[in-house]
Amino acid sequence: MAEQSSPDWMALARRGRRHRMIFLGTITVFLTLVSLPVVMPYLWLLTMSVTTLGSAAVMQVFWRAAGLVAVLYLALIVLPPLMPERFRTWVPAMAAAAAVILTTLFILPLTTLNNFRFLWNPDVMAAQQGRSSTIGELPSIWSAMGNSFALAGTQTALILITATPAAYALSRLAFRGRETLSRGILLLHAFPVMALTVAIFIQSYWMGLLNSILGVVLVLTTLELPFAILILKTFFDAVPWDIEMSAVTDGASRWQAFRLVVLPQVSGGLIAVGTFTFLRGWEEYVYVTTLLIDNSHMVMSLYLFWVSQDAMGADPNLIAATGVIYLLPVVALYVFAQKYLTQISFGGIKG
Amino acid sequence: MAQIAFEQVSKSWGETEVLRPMDLSIANGECVAILGPSGCGKSTTLFLLAGLYAPTSGKVLFDGHVVNGVDARDRNVGIVFQSYALYPHMTVRANIGFPLRFQKVDKDDLSRRVVEAANLVQIDEFLDRKPAELSGGQQQRVALARALVKQPNILLLDEPLSNLDATLRMSMRAEIRAIQRRLGMTTLIVTHDQIEAMTMADRIICMSRGAVAQIGTPDELYRRPADTFVAGFIGSPPITLLEGDAKGETLHIGTGAMTLTASTAGRITLGLRPEDLRLGAPGQGGLPARVVTVEPLGREVLYGVETAIGRLHVLAMAGDAVPPAGEPAAVQIDAAHSLLFDAGGRRIPNLNIRP
């Protein structure tokens, strides 16, 4: 009787463990399947950029790289939860070391850096295929990259400098028409910007800003500003009024209270908005083709487009290599910002 | 170090009047407690003094000078917010030192004063943590240290001890009171704890719905409350209020009656504090009663007894011999401490019931 009334705790614990394993397993399989289509194109891009089309190396490099990614994935994401605690700390280091060794032994010997020659030789087409390009000589990729950095960087700086005070004012100060203004900003963002291209072209022409990076920066800043203000406003909304008032009673001026107490608490929002704005400027294509009408102001997106538009037949390897170079700053920026970006959701609430 | 006054100060948000025109005068170095139910305007009063809210009308005076237009930063007010309002991105050390950054204090002096303030509220071991890594009570003490560190002329405390345990609360009370006396800071302390108000404050402001119901010493509010609101709010366990009709010297309540010390007429409310009643055996005289509820409160026991004039609450010592529940008993009333209120709820002075 007594044994019947007390449940078999051991069996229940085994069942609980089994349930947790099934749950985790299902989630892992699902996420793996979903991420496959995302990862594959990048793997191809990388493969193409370090091989020559038509050579046997292409497929070999692709499959070996895919295998390496799969092994790393297993070692870093799938296995750790199943392993005893004490192994977990050194598994990532082991995996990284293994990856470096495997890459050096099995992948590097098959690859070539020839596709990246545009980095040091401006006349890519001639150098690559022994003929000159029909479209004319491309400017050096470094000037395109410099222009892209200038464009995205200036745009980011302008947006942050203008959106921060605007968002703060909308969030904090009770002035007439605040609600209307907020709604208006939301409405502005709802318009499809493509519809404005012609109008913006004419406006830029009249203002003499055609064919200048500054013109594009001003246009993009104007179009992005409403969204940046809205996002930053939610971050300012999340900073308690008391804290700012506490700073003021502690003897700070309104400006000091803003800079020392409020601003540090919206830094996540500033980094998020800054990152997105920079990426928007870096990727921008529509307005740069519309407003930069000759070759003298090449930016990265135009450069990639020109490389892929050679009338004598585009070189996929060259395009892939250019694509990799185009992606690198994005990856670098993401690595820098991801610590902050994963901490925030759009309500400005840490999660 | 400052004498504070309100002259007809009011505060409205749009149409709603949160604080009705209020007069107030607090002496230099005085410690005043503000008591009142939630939402009655206690925090609003503090924010008006600190300069965080501008009054809708009226004048705020420090030492007789109108300060309505003076910025909060120039008022030299230390404030503990109800929400603590600590700076989440700064360590405890930086939080406490923050007010000193805006005064001409050299580095060594600053860190010495920060440590002193932290010692005072017993949080010196947490100086290098962020507020999020502290318990509620520890955060509250950091807020207190930050308000004290700059040695303000006026100290405003919005429920500064609400999150502390009983022992710590008692030692903090004494600590705050001592430093307040030593530095002569004019202090306003908002609290929901009557004991705290009674023990710490020279005077108590009892507020109700955006207006002052009564200002006075703790004893005045307890023994001579201005109206039924104050009588009901001050005292724990709360006073029993019984409504009746007076004809001449007789006050009819329920099926019973009491004799008054003077003749009057109309609706009269009788107030009896549980600690002014005594429960005994039926033969010993007093109002016949029957015990219905027994609530042990530790050292004391609160009895609910049914009498002809209604349900009364009686406070007795735990060891006292008291008739068990259901048995007949008698309630003796300390008539000198009985309170009588007119139809409008105002206390009628110099009127008592006869023993």
Ligand SMILES: Nc1ncnc2c1ncn2[C@@H]1O[C@H](COP(=O)(O)OP(=O)(O)OP(=O)(O)O)[C@@H](O)[C@H]1O
């Ligand atoms: N910004 C505001 N706009 C409109 N009404 C407000 C505002 N701030 C406070 N009130 C109202 O003013 C009244 C008094 O608020 P206050 O914060 O002074 O209450 P309190 O006495 O401190 O209450 P508690 O004990 O709950 O802290 C409340 O009814 C509140 O709803």
Ligand SMILES: [Mg+2]
């Ligand atoms: Mg309050």
